[in-house]
Structure formats: structure tokens, C-alpha cells
Amino acid sequence: MNEITRAAALLRAGELVAFPTETVYGLGADATNPAAVAKIFAAKGRPADHPLIVHLPDATHLDRWAREIPEEARQLAEKFWPGALTLILKRQPHAPDAVTGGQDTVGLRVPNHPVALELLKTFDGGIAAPSANKFGRISPTTAQHVKDDLGDAVPLILDGGPCEVGIESTIVDLTGRRAMILRPGMVSAFDIGRVLGRVPLSPDDPLAPPDLAKTRASGTLEAHYAPRTPLVLMPDDSLPIALRNAIVQKETVAVLATHPAPFELPGVVWRAAPADPAGFAHDLYANLRELDALGCHRIVVQKPVGQPWQAVLDRLKRAATGSGRLE
Ligand code: TXA
Ligand code: MG
DSSP states (O other), X not given: OOHHHHHHHHHHTTOOEEEOOSSSOEEEEETTOHHHHHHHXXXXXXXXXXXXXXXXXXXXXXXXHEEXXXXXXXXXXXXXXXXXXXXXXXXXXXXXXXXXXXXXXXXXXXXXOHHHHHHHHHXXXXXXXXXXXXXXXXXXXXXXXXHHHHGGGOSEEOOOOSOSSOSOOEXXXXXXXXOEEEEOOSSOHHHHHHHHSSXXXXXXXXXXXXXXXXXXXXXXXXXXXXXXXXXXXXXXXXXXXXXXXXXXXXXXXXXXXXSOOSSOOTTEEEEXXXXXXXXXXXXXXXXXXXXXXXXXXXXXXXXXXXXXXXXXXXXXXXXXXXXXXXX
């Protein structure tokens, strides 16, 4: 039996399988099996009322999970699937509460990764999967990250190499009168607006419905994706003085910036990341994990500027908010 066949058999038996997607690794269970889905929450230590994304083999499965599907959803699926875009739609009645968090909506995505797609096609159904990390920690972008976080809790981890995109999918809610981005990702508001002919709303938009805050999207919790080391974001031109101050205080600092260190300082570990948003996102979580493991007093990240950096900045702000907490 090859690994994919074994993985599909485990899923059918109600077990968990971790698998690669192009965004981050997912911790999967048969989305129609509430007992299997409950194992995801137990393994992650995640509150059980948080909804999960259902991964589908292709867009023809949309109607099995969603109802009253607007034309906009079909257009986005046509353009971006398989890909890093999750659609929030009204659910079919049989979509289990365990997956939807008891809401009347369901999150759906066809991932663009050969291993994920082969698994989904072999399983031939929906796989519910959050990111394969402990709740509130940094999402995994390699099989080793999953092992480090969840190790024994998962009977099988499929290794598909490092994730191409590196941060979680864009989530767009299509249940309202106007498409709305709940979580930014590398499929941008601009990309979506170009397909729909009008720009989607974002939650901080004055036109956004006031009850949006009720939507239970754990990716929209402030403290999320967080390293244990306190993390601060800092404009590039403030870095030199801040680092000199840290040295005076006898603090050790890990720096993540888009350029090499302009000078050497004792107690400072400097990591130069790619200077383009896609490259930076690709390496982001691996970089944060590695810098976190150094055990410095602080991680300082150069604050990126400009629209193309929106999704990366979103993840960095959450990492800053939730960082430094004890378990
Ligand atoms: O890229 C991704 O989206 C990855 C890979 C594995 O596909 N998955 C991921 O899952 O990031 P997770 O559970 O870590 O984040 C999924 C987000 C959560 O913020 C969840 O609340 C939101 O999707 N979500 C799922 N269903 C929803 C729904 N019906 N309404 C609103 N938000 C929903
Ligand atoms: Mg997650």
C-alpha cells in the first residue's frame, strides 16, 4: 500500500492525517465524521467552537457542502482553485456542526499541492483541516514542524516538502451582499476585485456589517501565530538605535529584516529574508520558528511597508500580539 492509499484508509477509519498544502500543513480528518473531527480539536488543544476549512478534491464538490452558491463564488473558484483561497458559503444541512462551529456557514478550499490533491482524489470527499500546529502557535510549513508540534498525536504525517506559499489562505466571505475578506493572504483583495469587478470589503471597512466581530474566525484572533520569544515590529530606520539600546541593556536580540546587517553587534543574530512579499512569506514561519528557538530576549522584525505586504504584515502583527506568553 502506498502512503496516499494508507492515508485515505486512515481517514476513512476516523483517524487523523497531517498533509502538505501549498499554504501550510493541515491536520486532516474526514469532514463528515464528527468523532474524527473531534480528534483534531483534541490534538491541537483548540476550542471546539472554532470552525474548520473543508478541503475538496475539485470545484465540482462545492454543491455537496454549500447551498445558495452565488455566481461570485463560482467565478472565484474558477479563477483561483486549486489555490490559496477559502470561500465562506452557506452550508448544506449535513455539514456537521463539529466542522462549522455550529454556524450556518462552511469554509471551502481546493488546495494546490500534488500530495493534497492526490489524497483528496483518493479519499474522494471533504477533508476538514486546520493548520497542523498547537492552538495559537506558528503554523507549520514543513513535515518536521508538524512532528515537532504534534508528533505522537498524529498517526501519519505526509511529507510534501516545504510549502510553496508559506502563509495561510485568504478567506473571503460570500454570504453577505458584498464579498468580504476575513483573513488576508497571498491572493490579494486586488486579485479578487479584478475577478468580481468590484473590490471586496475588509473587516475594518466602514461599510462592513457591525456584527462581523461575531464571526468566529480563529485566524482573526489577535493573539495567534505566536512565537514564545517576545516579538516587536520596527520600522527599518529605527533598527540601529533600538539594537544599540538592547546591547546597553545586555539583551540578546534576533533580527528578521529584508537586508543583511549593516553592522555587527554582540548579542545580535541577524537573519536576512527575501525582500519580496512572496519570498518573505515563503520563509516567514520557518524563520520565526528558528529565531524563536535561539531563546533570545527579543525578536525584532523589520516592519514591511506597502499594499503587497498586507498579508505578511497581518501575520507579523498577530505574532507580535501573542508572543512571549508562557504556556
Ligand atoms: O491555508 C489554510 O487556510 C490552511 C490550510 C491547511 O488549508 N488552513 C488554515 O486553517 O489556516 P485554520 O483552521 O488554522 O484557519 C482556518 C480559518 C480560521 O480562522 C477559521 O475560523 C476560519 O478559517 N473559518 C473556517 N470556517 C469558517 C466559517 N464558516 N466562517 C468563518 N470563518 C471560518
Ligand atoms: Mg491555524
